[in-house]
Amino acid sequence: NxxxxxxxxxxxxxxxxxxxxxxxxxxxxxxxxxxxxDPGMGLRLIHYSVGEGTTAKGEVPDGYNVxxxxxxxxxxxxxxxxxxxxxxxxxxxxKIRPPNTEAFFGQGTRLTVV
Amino acid sequence: RKEVEQDPGxxxxxxxATVAFNCxxxxxxxxxxxxxxxxxxxxxxxxxxxxxxGNEDGRFTAQxxxxxxxxxxxxxxxxxxxxxxxxxxxxxxxxxxxxxxFGKGTHLIIQP
Numbered sequence: 110n111x112x113x114x115x116x117x118x119x120x121x122x123x124x125x126x127x128x129x130x131x132x133x134x135x136x137x138x139x140x141x142x143x144x145x146x147d148p149g150m151g152l153r154l155i156h157y158s159v160g161e162g163t164t165a166k167g168e169v170p171d172g173y174n175v176x177x178x179x180x181x182x183x184x185x186x187x188x189x190x191x192x193x194x195x196x197x198x199x200x201x202x203x204k205i206r207p208p209n210t211e212a213f214f215g216q217g218t219r220l221t222v223v
Numbered sequence: 224r225k226e227v228e229q230d231p232g233x234x235x236x237x238x239x240a241t242v243a244f245n246c247x248x249x250x251x252x253x254x255x256x257x258x259x260x261x262x263x264x265x266x267x268x269x270x271x272x273x274x275x276x277g278n279e280d281g282r283f284t285a286q287x288x289x290x291x292x293x294x295x296x297x298x299x300x301x302x303x304x305x306x307x308x309x310x311x312x313x314x315x316x317x318x319x320x321x322x323x324x325f326g327k328g329t330h331l332i333i334q335p
Contacts, residue, residue, distance in 0.1 A: 142323070151327035152267070152310070168240055203323070210255050210314050212323055214266035 111135050115200050115215035122190040122222045130185040130218050132200030140203045141183035142212065143166070145196040152199065158183055159205070168211060190222045226250075227313050229326035236301055237334050243297040244329045246311030255314035256287055256294050260307045261328065267310055270296075298331075306333045 112200060113134045122128055132141065143155040155169030159178040172194060174186045183202075197219050201212040226249040227258075236242045248256075257272035271278065273294050274286040284297040298305055311326035 144325075149327070151323040154323075210323070211257050211269045211272065212267075213311075214268070216266050217264075 110152075113202055113213050113215040115132055115198075115218050117218060118216065119219050120221070122187075122220065124190060124192060124222060126190050127186070127188050128196055128220075130200075130220075132159070132183045132185070132202075132215055133181055133182075134200075134202040134213070135181065136202060136213065138202035138213075139180075139205045141177065142201045142203075143173070143183065143185045144199045144201065145169065146199060146217075149197050154200075167203065182213065190220075192222045194220065195222045196220060227311055227324050227326040229309075229311050229329045231327060231330060233330040233332050234314055235332050235334055236300060238303060240301050241297065241299050242301055242331065243295055244309065244331075245293050245295045246276055246326050246329075247291075247293045248311075248313045248324075249292070250313070250315045251289075251292060253292075253313050253315050255313040256285075256295075258283075258296050258313075259310040259312055259325075261310055262307050267325075270309070301333045303333050303335060 116131045142157040144152045146152050153169045156175040158164045161180040164175045177185045197217050199217050200215040203212045224244045228247045258270040260270045261267040271280050273287050277286045282299045291317040308328040308330050310328045313324050
């Protein structure tokens with residue numbers, strides 16, 4: 110009963126390096142999301158997807174790109190990492206029809222950019 | 224603008240006490256409401272949905288007041304294990320996928 114799985118769980122990057130975070134869900138959810146969580150800032154939406162092949166910008170999209178080539182996977186890319194991107198990243202998924210629109214989260218990826 | 228506001232706390236409460244906190248939302252066209260719980264260095268997990276008629280799950284009671292645009296969470300007979308951050312989440316009508324807006328959370332500490 111995996112739910113939402115994120116890889117990797119931890120990563121340290123040097124400024125300017127690139128990386129991809131992978132999110133996989135096995136609940137056949139239509140919607141998937143990437144959030145970042147910083148102290149005192151709460152969860153902020155980076156990008157989201159309403160279905161396979163679609164993506165859209167959230168509240169804080171700059172410096173990130175995403176892709177949803179398969180319904181179960183949502184990738185978050187950092188092309189040129191900056192120290193300001195040090196954060197905890199959470200992926201989530203949900204159905205689209207209320208009332209069951211609650212989001213299910215992955216365990217998070219702790220990223221440090223030095 | 225869609226906003227969800229919570230008192231960040233911390234709320235320091237003795238074990239066995241009752242504690243309540245509220246969350247206010249700015250958009251009256253809101254559809255679904257939830258309370259999530261987040262433990263330190265863990266992912267948020269759904270605690271309970273909030274229905275218009277109010278709902279109860281064991282020691283937890285959630286209420287919705289649409290007229291005043293707030294939701295509340297009441298915890299009775301608090302346990303040490305209730306220590307966590309409680310996130311208020313609102314799904315705004317017509318907001319699509321980005322309709323899920325999170326509050327910054329209320330930090331609860333249950334003291335022995």
